Amino acid sequence: MFQDKKILLAVTGSIAAYKSILLTRLLVKAGAEVKIVMTPAARDFVSPLTLSTLSRNPVVMDLASNESWSNHVQLGRWADIMVIAPLSCNTLAKMAHGLCDNMLLATYLSATCPVVIAPAMDEDMWHHPTTKANLQKLESFGNKIIPVGRGELASGLYGDGRMAEPEAIVQFIQEHFFLKQDLAGKKALVTAGPTYEPIDPVRFIGNHSSGKMGLAIAEELAKRGASVHLVLGPSAVHTDIPGIKVHRVQTAEQMYEACMKEFATAGIAVMSAAVADYTPAVTEPEKIKKSSGSITVELTKTKDILKALGQEKRKGQLLVGFALETTNEKEYALGKLASKNADIIVLNSLNDEGAGFGYDTNKITIFERSGNEIPYERKPKQQVAHDIVDRIVNMLYAQ
Numbered sequence: 001m002f003q004d005k006k007i008l009l010a011v012t013g014s015i016a017a018y019k020s021i022l023l024t025r026l027l028v029k030a031g032a033e034v035k036i037v038m039t040p041a042a043r044d045f046v047s048p049l050t051l052s053t054l055s056r057n058p059v060v061m062d063l064a065s066n067e068s069w070s071n072h073v074q075l076g077r078w079a080d081i082m083v084i085a086p087l088s089c090n091t092l093a094k095m096a097h098g099l100c101d102n103m104l105l106a107t108y109l110s111a112t113c114p115v116v117i118a119p120a121m122d123e124d125m126w127h128h129p130t131t132k133a134n135l136q137k138l139e140s141f142g143n144k145i146i147p148v149g150r151g152e153l154a155s156g157l158y159g160d161g162r163m164a165e166p167e168a169i170v171q172f173i174q175e176h177f178f179l180k181q182d183l184a185g186k187k188a189l190v191t192a193g194p195t196y197e198p199i200d201p202v203r204f205i206g207n208h209s210s211g212k213m214g215l216a217i218a219e220e221l222a223k224r225g226a227s228v229h230l231v232l233g234p235s236a237v238h239t240d241i242p243g244i245k246v247h248r249v250q251t252a253e254q255m256y257e258a259c260m261k262e263f264a265t266a267g268i269a270v271m272s273a274a275v276a277d278y279t280p281a282v283t284e285p286e287k288i289k290k291s292s293g294s295i296t297v298e299l300t301k302t303k304d305i306l307k308a309l310g311q312e313k314r315k316g317q318l319l320v321g322f323a324l325e326t327t328n329e330k331e332y333a334l335g336k337l338a339s340k341n342a343d344i345i346v347l348n349s350l351n352d353e354g355a356g357f358g359y360d361t362n363k364i365t366i367f368e369r370s371g372n373e374i375p376y377e378r379k380p381k382q383q384v385a386h387d388i389v390d391r392i393v394n395m396l397y398a399q
């Protein structure tokens with residue numbers, strides 16, 4: 001994710017400094033070269049030895065020590081990005097006013113790279129007008145602010161002021177600075193959510209799909225530059241990411257119509273909706289009244305959208321389907337790859353904990369036309385979407 005990126009992590013004196021340990025690990029794991037600068041106060045909360053071990057670089061703390069002088073200009077020029085996490089109230093105030101009484105501040109003042117801050121403080125400090133004014137000043141300097149979270153604070157109080165979690169900081173950096181626009185100029189079609197097949201004006205046949213996975217894929221495609229058409233079944237999810245045009249539909253037939261219309265001009269299609277396979281043969285115009293005996297609802301087959309797109313697919317178009325299975329997962333996934341003429345099938349198994357309908361996480365295996373089979377760990381759906389889009393891009397540019 002951060003291969004060849006140079007990240008300067010700056011740690012100030014706050015109880016949230018303990019999170020800088022995990023943040024360092026995540027950044028290094030993502031492929032970044034990490035250097036760390038700390039304020040003297042940060043040493044009371046986290047050991048420089050821990051951070052230098054994890055970052056595989058010496059931690060810089062003092063402007064001068066034992067007749068040697070640390071070159072703060074070099075450090076600020078070396079970095080692709082400077083991340084100040086946690087940012088204490090004290091250092092925030094100093095940054096806003098140009099004070100320079102330690103190595104971290106000297107580096108900040110001389111940094112030529114973008115600066116991102118992750119503030120951490122108690123709720124009352126966070127809401128103080130001075131803090132707000134100082135943050136506005138930093139924003140006016142072009143520094144990016146990672147929003148604080150709400151929750152338990154070191155004081156024992158509950159409220160705003162918690163530093164963003166390390167995973168969220170990594171995601172923020174990626175989205176704001178290192179995201180490749182590798183799908184610029186491409187049109188993508190995505191389906192998401194369930195479909196509702198009406199029995200009468202008040203009843204329908206539906207399923208538990210939340211639409212979260214499809215939405216995450218649509219957002220990831222849009223962030224990477226694609227113009228996205230999201231055909232969304234009845235679902236509570238919504239997006240405000242520019243670059244996504246949402247087509248709201250209710251039934252499998254409506255989803256089919258919308259997809260057939262958009263597919264001709266799309267380069268990528270990802271069918272993640274849980275489309276009903278059957279629909280009532282007749283939708284009663286009036287509510288069906290209770291009777292003494294049982295009733296039968298005759299169902300007819302819906303159109304298989306993925307299969308229809310597979311038949312229409314031209315050279316250069318890339319088609320991705322999902323398979324949600326409970327048994328013989330690999331066999332069924334490979335069967336769908338072939339029978340629907342898809343290029344990629346994303347398998348998620350309902351047997352995996354934390355995967356599938358309603359969860360915020362998912363665990364997938366990707367099967368590709370070329371024979372590749374790639375299993376992934378359980379991850380938040382946003383990261384799963386990132387993995388899927390990475391494979392799409394890989395295949396698109398290998399064509």
Ligand code: CTP
Pocket residue numbers: 191252271272273274275276277302303304305306307320321322323324325336
């Ligand atoms: N799909 C579709 N149109 C349908 C049914 C499914 O486009 N009428 C798509 C789904 O969006 C998914 C893929 O086909 O990408 C596989 O869906 P799934 O429900 O797992 O498989 P089915 O083809 O419906 O087969 P089965 O239910 O027998 O597993």
